[in-house]
Every structure is written in structure tokens, then in C-alpha cells.
Amino acid sequence: MQAKLIDAALALPDHRVSPRGARVAVAAWDQDVITLGAHAAMEVLSRHPDVVPSTIFFASTTAPYAEGSNVAILAEALNLAGTGCTGFEVGSTTAAGAAAIELALDRVARGPVLVIAADCGRSAGGRPFGDGAVAWLIGSQGECAQIDAVSGDLSWFMDRWRIDGSGDITQSDRSLRAVSPGKSFAKSVGADLHIDDANPAIAGAGYLGTAAYLASVVLAFEGKRKGTRLTASASAGGASHALHLTAGSAAKHVAARFRERFDCGFDEEPTAAPDVASFDPYTSESRRWRERAADLRLEASRDTSGRVVYPPATDGERVGLARSGKVFTQTTDHVYPLGGPVSMAVIELDGGGRFYGQVIDGLGVEIGEPVNLVMRRLHMGGGVPQYFWKIAPKGRT
Amino acid sequence: MPVSGEVAIVGAGVTPFGVLHELSYLDLIARSANAAVSDAGINMDLVEAAWLGTAEPLTAGLVGDSGAAVAQAIDFSPRPVTRVSNFCTSGMEAVRAGAMAIAAGEHDVVLAIGAEKMRDVTPRGSLVAKTAEQTHPTLAKGRTAPGQFALLANRYLHTYGASKEDLALVAVKNHGNANRNPKAHFHHDLTVDDVLSAPRVAEPLGLYDCTPTTDGGASVVMASREWAEANARRFALIEGMGLAVTGGYYSNFFDGESDYLGFESTRAAAAKAYEQAGITNPRQELDVLECHDCFTITEIVNTEDLGIAAPGKGVELLKSGATSFGGDIPVNLSGGLQACGHPVGATGVRMIAEIFNQVTGEAGERQVQGARRGLAHTLGGPGVIASVIVLGSPGD
Numbered sequence: 001m002q003a004k005l006i007d008a009a010l011a012l013p014d015h016r017v018s019p020r021g022a023r024v025a026v027a028a029w030d031q032d033v034i035t036l037g038a039h040a041a042m043e044v045l046s047r048h049p050d051v052v053p054s055t056i057f058f059a060s061t062t063a064p065y066a067e068g069s070n071v072a073i074l075a076e077a078l079n080l081a082g083t084g085c086t087g088f089e090v091g092s093t094t095a096a097g098a099a100a101i102e103l104a105l106d107r108v109a110r111g112p113v114l115v116i117a118a119d120c121g122r123s124a125g126g127r128p129f130g131d132g133a134v135a136w137l138i139g140s141q142g143e144c145a146q147i148d149a150v151s152g153d154l155s156w157f158m159d160r161w162r163i164d165g166s167g168d169i170t171q172s173d174r175s176l177r178a179v180s181p182g183k184s185f186a187k188s189v190g191a192d193l194h195i196d197d198a199n200p201a202i203a204g205a206g207y208l209g210t211a212a213y214l215a216s217v218v219l220a221f222e223g224k225r226k227g228t229r230l231t232a233s234a235s236a237g238g239a240s241h242a243l244h245l246t247a248g249s250a251a252k253h254v255a256a257r258f259r260e261r262f263d264c265g266f267d268e269e270p271t272a273a274p275d276v277a278s279f280d281p282y283t284s285e286s287r288r289w290r291e292r293a294a295d296l297r298l299e300a301s302r303d304t305s306g307r308v309v310y311p312p313a314t315d316g317e318r319v320g321l322a323r324s325g326k327v328f329t330q331t332t333d334h335v336y337p338l339g340g341p342v343s344m345a346v347i348e349l350d351g352g353g354r355f356y357g358q359v360i361d362g363l364g365v366e367i368g369e370p371v372n373l374v375m376r377r378l379h380m381g382g383g384v385p386q387y388f389w390k391i392a393p394k395g396r397t
Numbered sequence: 398m399p400v401s402g403e404v405a406i407v408g409a410g411v412t413p414f415g416v417l418h419e420l421s422y423l424d425l426i427a428r429s430a431n432a433a434v435s436d437a438g439i440n441m442d443l444v445e446a447a448w449l450g451t452a453e454p455l456t457a458g459l460v461g462d463s464g465a466a467v468a469q470a471i472d473f474s475p476r477p478v479t480r481v482s483n484f485c486t487s488g489m490e491a492v493r494a495g496a497m498a499i500a501a502g503e504h505d506v507v508l509a510i511g512a513e514k515m516r517d518v519t520p521r522g523s524l525v526a527k528t529a530e531q532t533h534p535t536l537a538k539g540r541t542a543p544g545q546f547a548l549l550a551n552r553y554l555h556t557y558g559a560s561k562e563d564l565a566l567v568a569v570k571n572h573g574n575a576n577r578n579p580k581a582h583f584h585h586d587l588t589v590d591d592v593l594s595a596p597r598v599a600e601p602l603g604l605y606d607c608t609p610t611t612d613g614g615a616s617v618v619m620a621s622r623e624w625a626e627a628n629a630r631r632f633a634l635i636e637g638m639g640l641a642v643t644g645g646y647y648s649n650f651f652d653g654e655s656d657y658l659g660f661e662s663t664r665a666a667a668a669k670a671y672e673q674a675g676i677t678n679p680r681q682e683l684d685v686l687e688c689h690d691c692f693t694i695t696e697i698v699n700t701e702d703l704g705i706a707a708p709g710k711g712v713e714l715l716k717s718g719a720t721s722f723g724g725d726i727p728v729n730l731s732g733g734l735q736a737c738g739h740p741v742g743a744t745g746v747r748m749i750a751e752i753f754n755q756v757t758g759e760a761g762e763r764q765v766q767g768a769r770r771g772l773a774h775t776l777g778g779p780g781v782i783a784s785v786i787v788l789g790s791p792g793d
Contacts, residue, residue, distance in 0.1 A: 281530050288534075295535050300651075310651040311536065329555070329657050331547035333539065333599040337521060337529050342539045346548055346650060346657070356650035358539040367555045381534050388535040 003108045004142030004248070006051060008218050009043035010258050011036045011118075011133045012205055014361075014396050015270040019127045024206035025265060027131040028361060029273030030376040033060045033118035034070060034387060036133035038077040038375050039397065041116050044135045045078060051139060053080060054111030056087040057100035059210040062119045063091065064385050066164065073387065074116060077296040077375065079320075094119070094197060097134070097210035098234035098241035102149050104138050112139040119209025124160075124169045130206020134214035143250040145221070150189050150231060150242040155181035157238035160197040182235025189242040191233040193220050204262035217243075218258050221251035271361045274339025283381035295388055298323070298373070300353055308353030322351035323373040327365045327391075338379070345391050347371055359391045370394050401673040404496040405625035405632040406788065407506075408437025408618035409750035414738045415582045417612040422457035422514035425614030425743070426470040430510050433616035433750075438630045439506070441472060444618065446498060447508040449480045450491035452741035453524065456517040467510060484777025485689065486640070487511065488615065488745025489784035495619045496635055505624045511746035512614040520610035536647040543607050543692060545779055547599035550694035552657035554601065556709070559697075561601045563712045565592035567693035568605045568735055570721055575732025577722070577763040582611050582738035592693075606693040611738025615746035617753065626791075631757040636770070637676070637787040639669025644781040658709075662783035663702035663776060670772070670785040671704070679704040680726055683787070685755045685771040687748035690733040699774060700728060703785070722763065730755075730763040748773035749786060756790045 013027040013036070027036065037058065045051070056071055056078075063070040071087035088103065090096040097117035104113040118133030138147065157180060162169045177183070177198065186194035195213045202208060208215055213234040220230055226249045233242035293299035294311050301309045301316035310321055330345035343359035355373060359365055371391050378388045410432025412425055420428070426449070434441050447467050454461030460469070464478030481490040488511030495507040515523050528541055553559060568587055575581035587605055595604035625632040643662045644652060655661075667679070676682045688703065690696035697711035705726055706714040714720060720728035731737055731751045734744060752771035754760040760768075770789040777783070 279530070281534055282532065283534050291535075308653065309648060311647060329548045329552035331544050331551060331599045331601075332597075333541055333544035333547070334597050335521065335525055335543060335599065336539050336541050337525060338539075342544075344539050344544055344548070348653065353653050354651045356537050356540075367551065378535060378538055386534055388538070 002140065003105045003138055003147045004140065005144040005147055006137040006139050006142035007044050007047055007144055007250070008134060008136045008214065008254050009040045010215060010261050011040035011043070011397070012261055012265065013131055014266050016204070016265040016267050017128065017269060018267070022201060022206070023204050023267070024128050024130045025132055025204070026128050026270055027120045028270045030378065031120065032377055032385070033063050033120045033133065034073050035375045035377060036120060036131065037116040037118040037135070038074055040133040040135035041074065041078055041114060044137045048137060051112045051137060052083065053114035053137070054085055055104070055107045055113045056080065056085060057090060057104055057113065057115045058087065059090045059096040059100040059115070059117040060119055061091050061094060061096065061209055062121050063089070073296070076292050079297055093237040093239045094209045094212065095234040095236040095239045095241055097213040098243065099239065101136065101147065101243060102152060102241050105147060105149050108138055108140060112137065115214070117210040117214050119211055122169060122209050123167070124171060126168070128206070130201070130208050132205055132208045132211050132215070134211040136214055143248045144254050145248050145251050146246040148244045150244045152242065153185050153240045155238045157181050159236065161237065180235070181238060182240055185235055185240040185242070186233045189231055189233055191231045191242060193217065193230065193232040195232070195234040197236050202262060204265065215258060217245065218255050221247050222255040222259060224252055279338050279379060281379060281381045283384070283386070298389060308351070310353055321353055321355060322349040325349040325355065325371060327367050327369045327371060328354065329367060330365050332364060347391060355389070355391070357390055359393065360396060363393055363396070365391065365393055398500050400496045400500045400635055400638050402634055402636060403622050404499045404635045405620050405622050405629065406617050406749060406753045407620045407625050407629040407632045408433045409616070409753050410436055411580055411615040411747050411750050412613055413580045414611050414613035414740060416516045420612065422454070422461055422512060423466060423470040425512040425514060425612065426466060426510055429512065429614035429616040430471050430508055433508065433618050437618040439618070443506050444508050445504040445506055446476055447473065447478045447510055448491035448494040449478060450487035450509070450511040450742040450746060451480060451513060452482055452484060452487040453527065455515065455523065457514050484782050485691070485741050486745060486775045486777040486782050486784040487742040488747070489749065489773065489775050489786060491746060492617065492619070492749050492786065493638060493640060493784065496638060499619060499621050506618065506620045508616055508618055509746055510614070510616045511743040513740035513742040514612050515610045515740055516612050523610050533647060537650055541599065543599040543602050546692040546694055547602050549657050549698065550601050550692070553694055553698065556658060559712045561593060562589055564601065564606055564693040564697070565589045566715055567690060567696045568592045571690060571729050571733040571735035574722055574730050574763065575736030577730070578732050578737065581732040581736050582609055583732070583736045602692055608691045608734040608739040611740050613738065613740035613743040613747065615743045615750055617746055617749050631759065632791060633753045633756045633788040634791050635786060636789045637670035637672070637674030639666035639785045641665035641669070642782050646778055646781070649779045649781050659698040659702045660776060660780040660783060662781055663699060663774065663785070666783040666785040667703050670787050674787040676787065683726065683770055683772050684768040685730065685752065685765045686726065686728045686774070687731060687733070687751050688728060688774040689776040690729055690735050691739060693735070695776065696728065696733065699776070703772070703774060727765055730765070745773065745775040745784065748775065749788070752788045756788055
């Protein structure tokens with residue numbers, strides 16, 4: 001059975017900083033691997049409504065839950081929960097993105113596989129590495145690329161590491177790189193492209209952790225015609241994986257879309273997180289579970305007159321709120337006690353109904369302005385991240 | 398029998414409104430209830446039942462969550478007392494409940510009490526904190542009361558081309574009015590410049606566009622028309638009474654129907670009250686109004702929703718002077734929520750007391766000469782609940 005890359009999507013935060021000259025994408029305070037990963041996955045799935053994944057692999061070293069579940073939140077957001085879709089999480093090495101693709105090849109006989117690789121908040125010495133997420137949709141048919149596993153290897157090697165619970169990444173003596181088993185692995189498989197913890201930083205985004213491999217492979221097809229072959233390896237923490245890929249007809253288009261997104265963004269520091277130390281919002285796990293469809297994918301209902309009702313009524317056909325619309329009215333609120341001033345708006349949604357909530361980063365909006373809804377981490381309630389939707393002005397994500 | 402024309406207000410008592418550190422929640426109940434009974438010229442023994450309107454007991458939690466507060470505050474045991482709560486219409490709900498009990502023939506004389514103790518904490522520790530921390534964890538997070546009415550203000554300004562200066566005229570008028578009301582929270586004149594240069598609260602609303610956070614209590618004694626005719630020193634009859642509840646707290650914001658130019662709840666409640674009172678032209682047939690000016694924009698849209706001005710013509714009406722003291726349809730001569738403040742449960746009862754005083758000729762310095770019929774209106778939550786009561790002097 002051959003595995004094909006059907007399509008891929010990239011989610012990068014809007015903000016770019018340049019701590020050492022090169023632009024690095026940094027997440028806003030209310031973004032994390034779940035929100036970025038969900039956006040990359042929603043984009044790729046929206047282009048292929050007929051492809052329903054039967055497996056999700058989620059690769060990250062910076063997922064919010066060390067114990068709990070990250071992939072189940074993504075499945076809910078993507079409306080794949082309860083469909084028999086299974087999920088796996090891989091982590092502890094930034095080579096996990098490549099590992100997830102290797103695993104996907106073993107699962108693809110059962111049906112389409114969605115691989116989401118995301119990292120957020122990695123830094124060394126307070127210097128951000130780069131935040132972002134990539135989603136690959138893999139199946140038995142696809143126009144982007146053909147994928148075959150080449151090999152993998154393990155050899156304990158500490159190039160960079162982070163002990164659970166600590167913030168910054170520790171880097172080993174750089175001279176050790178000369179004996180890196182990843183390098184010799186790459187050489188042994190004849191890799192055209194090798195991703196490790198020192199290489200490469202993607203122009204416009206930085207080093208994207210587990211997402212770096214998935215992003216770099218797509219970018220390697222920039223301007224390449226169908227049939228171009230690529231061997232790409234990844235190593236980190238002594239874990240190595242290599243894939244052999246052959247470009248399909250869509251490869252260069254997907255690559256161009258990635259490049260465009262790496263090149264945009266806003267050269268501004270993200271807004272500071274509001275002081276949440278004393279914020280102790282009402283929370284309920286029962287409520288969070290019961291209303292997960294309304295929270296995570298804005299599930300609404302339609303009454304007998306055709307009116308869209310949110311939060312959904314007890315009865316009535318279930319419909320999803322549209323994620324785009326126009327500002328109906330707005331205000332900038334200076335007295336809301338958490339952060340602020342808070343920009344609030346009522347959105348007239350394209351598919352009917354309205355959304356009322358916060359505009360990201362306190363950005364002002366005008367009546368009539370087109371906007372999108374984006375998933376964000378609203379706050380930590382009861383020590384648990386609470387995901388919901390905010391309003392993004394056009395050009396923001 | 399119906400309420401209309403059969404239920405009377407026979408006495409009223411209102412505490413000073415303000416930051417009342419020396420008075421507790423129970424003091425506010427006791428002072429206003431005793432004053433109302435004394436104004437009615439009766440003894441408390443004669444009062445058969447009471448309703449207590451409190452929206453949010455805050456530091457008086459548990460105590461103010463039920464009618465037990467009244468039994469503790471005044472000598473009332475073992476008579477029935479029920480606490481009612483319906484957002485900012487809570488006070489008028491106490492009046493409405495009392496009116497229905499009298500109309501049902503169950504009681505002859507009852508008390509409607511409204512009380513709210515908001516300033517045991519700072520304004521930001523009051524309802525603002527509740528909005529942020531104690532409500533639904535995702536829906537409308539970031540909402541505050543001024544932020545919600547600011548949505549209306551911006552849509553109104555956008556649609557009708559009105560300005561912040563126009564909104565400011567409401568604050569200027571009502572603060573001026575409060576100088577004739579010794580019980581108001583504020584007694585100082587404002588200029589349009591004062592309003593515009595005040596700290597911003599929620600654009601386009603500044604500090605003086607907003608009602609302050611205030612303590613207060615208000616009570617009225619209510620009786621059957623029959624009892625009033627035989628015993629009352631003075632009385633006004635409830636000619637019409639409407640309560641409309643048009644949507645849910647959060648669902649309202651997500652509802653594609655709302656035009657953010659006014660409130661369907663007010664229009665529906667007014668229609669009911671006008672029908673009962675036989676009013677077809679409110680501008681001509683009412684002499685005085687107290688309406689829910691929680692924010693400057695709210696008074697403007699209220700006058701439209703109550704049929705005093707045509708849609709989009711609220712600013713024109715305001716600028717004409719018709720709603721000012723001496724105008725043909727004065728609005729919020731008490732100073733309104735703008736300058737009296739808004740102790741939530743007390744507000745509706747204070748308004749009923751105000752209109753009662755006006756139509757019985759006892760409104761003192763702010764008396765509208767010859768006032769025979771007036772209206773009180775409160776608006777609750779995100780504007781989904783409105784209560785309208787029309788009071789008239791008997792014999793019209």
C-alpha cells in the first residue's frame with residue numbers, strides 16, 4: 001500500500017520578533033499547540049471535505065497536558081470525536097514530527113491519517129525559537145507527494161534537552177555536534193535534507209520544533225516538478241527517522257502556500273498576557289464536557305423558523321456557526337478586570353446567527369469590517385486551559 | 398379581577414441613595430419600609446404580606462437571598478415575604494407581585510420593598526467582578542454592563558449619525574435634575590465637556606455616561622382601590638402594568654434579530670401597559686416618566702421604545718427640551734439612574750415612589766404642575782427583560 005500526502009497546511013502566529021536578526025514567529029499569550037494545531041488541521045480538512053481521517057497523530061514537546069489528553073481536544077475541535085477515529089501522541093523529541101509520519105505509513109491502510117505537529121513556547125536563554133503548527137493529510141490517493149519510509153535509528157545523544165516542568169532548553173557543548181549520530185544517520189540514508197536541533201531555522205518563522213520537519217519537507221518542493229525525489233531525515237535526542245518522498249503535481253502549490261505564510265506576519269511583540277494570578281473564574285468539568293461541541297467548534301442549533309441559535313437550544317437541528325462575518329457593533333472596554341482594555345464586538349456571521357466576544361490582542365475593529373473567528377485559550381480555569389473563540393481582524397490569524 | 402384600576406399605591410419611603418457605609422442591607426430595608434408605612438399613615442400591623450426585590454445580595458448573600466431578610470429587618474413575623482429577582486427589574490417585580498396578590502383578593506394591604514447593598518465592596522469588586530469570575534466560563538467573556546450598552550451606543554451613533562455630545566446631554570440633564578432631589582447620589586451640575594473629558598469606561602461611554610455603584614432602599618405600601626378610597630391619605634392607581642421577557646442572557650448576543658437600536662422587551666412591556674391604561678398616544682397622555690437611564694444611550698432608546706419619540710428621533714426629542722424639567726414630557730426628574738445611582742433592587746421601587754409623588758402632587762421642588770399620569774420603566778440584564786407600570790391619580 002502506498003502512502004500519499006494529500007495536502008498540508010501551516011498555522012503560524014501573527015507576531016514576529018527578531019532577537020538575533022532573523023524573524024521568529026511567536027505565539028500570542030492565548031495561543032498554544034492546541035489552537036495552532038487545530039487551525040492547521042481545520043484548514044487542511046476544509047479543503048478535502050470528503051476525506052475523513054481514521055487516525056490522528058499529534059506530535060509535540062510542548063503540549064499543555066503532560067497527563068490528560070491533547071489529541072482528544074483536537075479531535076473534538078475537528079468534529080472527529082465519536083467517529084471511531086483513534087489518536088496517538090508522540091513527543092519528548094523534536095524528531096517526533098518525522099516519527100509521526102513514519103507511524104502514519106503503518107496506519108494508512110485503515111484509512112486517511114491526519115498528522116499534526118506543533119510546538120509553542122520553546123526557548124533558550126529567554127530567546128524564543130519559533131512557534132507554529134503543520135498538519136499533513138495522508139491517504140492512499142493524493143496529488144502532493146508519495147511517501148515511503150526509509151529507516152530509523154536510536155542512539156542516546158544529548159544535543160538539546162528540557163527536563164519536564166522546566167522552561168528553557170539546555171544545549172550541550174556545541175563541539176559534540178561533530179560526533180552527532182544524526183549526522184551520520186543522514187549520511188547513511190543519503191538525505192538531501194536533514195533536520196536536527198540546530199538546523200534549519202525557517203526564514204520568517206525560526207525553528208518550529210516538531211513542526212520543523214513537516215514544514216521543511218513541504219518547502220523543499222518549492223518550484224519542484226512532479227517526480228522530484230527527496231530523502232529527508234530528522235534527528236533529535238538521539239532518535240532518527242528518514243523518509244523518501246516523490247513530489248506529485250500539487251507539491252509546488254502547497255510549498256508556495258507555505259512560503260507565502262512564512263513571509264507574512266507582523267513585526268511586533270505579542271501583547272503581554274493579562275495578570276491572571278488573582279483570576280479565579282468559575283469552572284466546571286461537567287460543564288466543560290457537556291458543552292464541548294459549543295465551545296470547541298461553535299455548534300449551534302437552528303429553530304423551526306430557520307433562525308440560528310447559540311448556545312444551541314435543547315431541541316433543533318445542529319449546525320455549526322460560520323467562522324467569518326462582519327462587525328455589527330463593537331466597543332473597547334476599559335473596566336473588564338482581566339487584561340485590557342478589552343476590545344469586544346458583535347459579529348454578523350456569514351451563515352446566519354451572531355458571535356459576541358473578544359477581539360484578539362485588544363485590536364480595534366470598525367462596524368462593517370470583515371473578520372474571522374479563531375480558536376484561542378481564553379484563560380486557565382481551575383488549572384485547566386479553557387479553549388474558545390475570539391475575533392481576528394482581516395489579515396490576522 | 399385585573400390589576401388595572403384596582404390596585405393603589407398609598408405610601409412611599411425612600412432612603413438616601415449613595416455610598417452608605419453607615420447603613421447595612423437590613424437597615425436599607427428597615428428604613429424604607431418603615432418610612433413607607435408611616436407615609437401611608439398606618440401601622441406595620443396592618444400590612445399583610447411583603448415582596449422583597451433584590452438582584453444580587455453580594456456581601457448580604459444568604460441574608461438577602463430570601464424574604465427572611467424582611468423578617469429580620471422589621472417586626473413582620475410570621476407574615477409571608479417572598480424575595481423576587483429579575484435583573485434590574487427586580488424592584489418593579491416586587492411591586493408587580495404585590496399588585497397581583499391584591500388583585501387576586503388575597504390581601505388588602507402589602508409592602509413592596511427594594512434594596513441593594515452594592516458598596517460594601519469597591520465598584521470593580523461589585524457586579525464587574527461577578528461578570529468576570531462567577532459567570533459562564535466561555536460565553537461573552539470580556540462583557541461588562543457598560544461594555545454591553547456601549548455596543549448599542551456605537552450601533553446607534555453609526556446608524557443615526559448621532560454623536561457622543563448628544564449622549565452627554567442625557568448626563569447633563571439628569572445631573573441637573575438631581576439638584577432638586579435631596580436623596581440623589583450626586584448633587585453637582587455637569588457640562589457636556591465634563592462628560593466628554595471624563596475617564597473612558599467603554600467606548601463611546603465615559604464615566605459620566607454611566608450610572609454609579611450605589612446603595613439604597615425604597616418601599617411602597619400598596620392596597621386595593623377599595624381600601625385606598627376608604628383609608629388612604631393620598632393614593633395613585635396602577636392603570637397599566639407590563640412585563641416582557643424576550644430572550645436569554647447570552648443567547649441574546651448571538652441572536653441575529655437584535656438591531657442594537659433599542660429593546661423589544663421595552664416595546665412589548667409598554668404595549669401591554671398602554672393597552673391596560675387605554676393609552677394610544679403616550680407623548681400626549683403621559684405627564685412624567687422615570688425610565689431606565691443606566692447609561693446615557695439607554696435613556697435615548699428608551700424614549701423611542703416607550704413611544705415618546707419615533708425610532709431614531711430620541712436625540713431630537715432630548716435636544717428639544719421636551720424631556721427636561723419644564724418640558725411637556727419630563728424624563729427622570731429624580732436625576733434618574735445617572736445621578737440617583739442604581740441600587741438594582743431599589744431602583745424600580747424608587748421610580749414607583751417618584752411617580753406616585755408626582756401624580757399625587759407631593760414631588761416637592763421637582764413637581765410637574767398638574768401631573769395626573771406617569772410611567773416607570775426598568776430594563777434588565779442584556780435588555781431582555783423590561784417592566785413598565787403606568788400610575789394615575791384617581792378620578793381621571
